[in-house]
Amino acid sequence: MKMTRIIFLILSFLFFTSVYFCTESTVFKEWFGNIKPDEGLFSTDRYRYGDLFGMSFISKFKNDNQKTIAVYIGDTCKKKKNVALYILGDSYVFKFISEKQFCGITKLALANWDYKGVPIKIDSSANSILIIETTERYLRNRFTYADNAKNKFLFNSSIQDNLNADNIQDCWQNYFSDNNLHIEALLFDYPFFTPMKQLKADLNFKWLSHLSDEVVLSKNGDRLFLSETINDTLSTGSFSKLDKQEISNLVSNMNGIQKYYFQSGFNKIYFSFIPNPVSMIELERGNYNHLIERIQNSPDKKFELIDCFELAKSNPEKFYQKSDSHWTNWGCNLWLNKVNELLNDE
Numbered sequence: 001m002k003m004t005r006i007i008f009l010i011l012s013f014l015f016f017t018s019v020y021f022c023t024e025s026t027v028f029k030e031w032f033g034n035i036k037p038d039e040g041l042f043s044t045d046r047y048r049y050g051d052l053f054g055m056s057f058i059s060k061f062k063n064d065n066q067k068t069i070a071v072y073i074g075d076t077c078k079k080k081k082n083v084a085l086y087i088l089g090d091s092y093v094f095k096f097i098s099e100k101q102f103c104g105i106t107k108l109a110l111a112n113w114d115y116k117g118v119p120i121k122i123d124s125s126a127n128s129i130l131i132i133e134t135t136e137r138y139l140r141n142r143f144t145y146a147d148n149a150k151n152k153f154l155f156n157s158s159i160q161d162n163l164n165a166d167n168i169q170d171c172w173q174n175y176f177s178d179n180n181l182h183i184e185a186l187l188f189d190y191p192f193f194t195p196m197k198q199l200k201a202d203l204n205f206k207w208l209s210h211l212s213d214e215v216v217l218s219k220n221g222d223r224l225f226l227s228e229t230i231n232d233t234l235s236t237g238s239f240s241k242l243d244k245q246e247i248s249n250l251v252s253n254m255n256g257i258q259k260y261y262f263q264s265g266f267n268k269i270y271f272s273f274i275p276n277p278v279s280m281i282e283l284e285r286g287n288y289n290h291l292i293e294r295i296q297n298s299p300d301k302k303f304e305l306i307d308c309f310e311l312a313k314s315n316p317e318k319f320y321q322k323s324d325s326h327w328t329n330w331g332c333n334l335w336l337n338k339v340n341e342l343l344n345d346e
Contacts (some may be wrong), residue, residue, distance in 0.1 A: 018239070030171055031099030035176040052224040055214040057201035061224055061323035080104050085346055088113065088152045089133035089267040092274050096332045103340040113142060119154045122265035127346055131306065131339065133272045136279060136292055137229050137236035140246070146253040150260050153169040219282060223322035232286055238279040239286030242294070251298045258303045270342070272306035272335070274327070279315035306338055 052064040084107040087093055091274070095140035099108040106126065111118040113134065122128050132149060134142050142148050185290075211217060215224045232239040258269050261281040275294045278285060292309050311334045312319045312327075 007058070025057075033086055033182045046147055050213050050321060051067065051325055052226070052321075053323045056205075056212045057197040058205050058211070058224075059198050059202050062198070063321070063323045075200065080106065082106055083343060084123055084128045085108070085343070086128065086130045086153065087111070087133060088130070090135055090138065091313055092135055092332075095326060096329070097336070101336050103343045104346075105343065109153075113138070113148075113152065115156040117151050121155070124265065126321040127268075128266045129343070129346070130266045130269045131272060132257070132269070133274065133306075135274045136238065137226070138293075139240045139273055139291060140242075140250065143250045143257075144218070145251050146256045146260070149257045153261075153264075153301060158339060222256070223277075223281075223320075225278045225282070226276075226325050229278050230285055238276045238283075238288055238291070240289060242289040242291055247291075247294050247298060248300065251295055251300050254295070255300070255302045268304070270304050270306050272308050275312050275337075277316070277320040277325070280312050306342070308335055310334060311338065321340045
């Protein structure tokens with residue numbers, strides 16, 4: 001009996017140690033993210049029905065018709081031009097776009113804020129256009145230091161344009177943003193656990209009015225918001241303090257980023273900031289800091305914009321999903337139409 005207990009303790013120690021080191025390992029994160037299937041018994045449900053559902057598991061917010069590829073196709077485009085389009089963006093871009101949605105381009109190269117830089121070589125014979133897109137909640141973190149954006153396209157490399165529309169795949173590195181999530185992903189993030197998670201979440205929500213700390217219920221109860229966009233103590237929040245000096249620093253860094261990429265060979269550069277859903281839908285939750293508007297209206301701004309703030313303001317309820325933190329296909333298509341207007345003018 002004593003030997004059995006010792007063996008059990010040793011095996012338990014080895015199991016939990018292996019879980020810990022796996023979930024802390026960058027190699028494991030990349031390997032697990034690449035092999036985790038989109039469908040089947042060992043796939044993930046965390047994003048399939050909306051990422052906010054995947055944080056809360058409240059049944060009323062489960063979107064069984066979740067689609068992430070926007071339906072817009074540039075059928076009104078003029079003839080193909082020698083335009084190379086480069087986009088530095090986040091999941092608003094990576095989850096929704098494909099090369100066929102842009103008018104007349106000969107090439108699309110993408111870089112993701114959350115991954116390593118993409119080696120490229122600018123073709124001097126092409127009209128090279130760069131779009132730098134970010135969601136509002138990460139805007140302050142991403143532009144506090146100019147190098148954050150300057151390191152995402154790498155020049156003078158022997159590997160060129162290895163990330164384009166033909167080989168975009170879902171990446172799961174963001175999926176492991178903290179160690180608790182690492183462990184949950186490894187042990188419990190499988191479809192056969194989803195009904196149990198839903199049952200528990202529904203009971204807590206119905207009887208105790210309890211939600212996951214990651215989400216907040218809208219005042220009319222028909223949608224969810226990311227908690228980090230409402231928390232007024234976080235830089236990701238729409239209601240956190242924002243002084244003039246920080247705005248000045250952000251604008252100065254954006255001007256510097258534009259100068260750097262112009263010197264690197266780009267012909268045109270645009271910035272595009274996507275508002276937090278709560279910034280458009282429930283401003284009465286706090287003192288809105290007007291981050292995007294203050295940057296876009298700064299007298300020191302030297303860069304051009306693809307103004308997503310005005311696009312979202314046209315119909316916020318339709319622009320954003322209710323069980324996901326991203327825009328709808330309709331919202332994405334508004335942005336794509338604006339981009340294609342610019343491309344058609346080239």
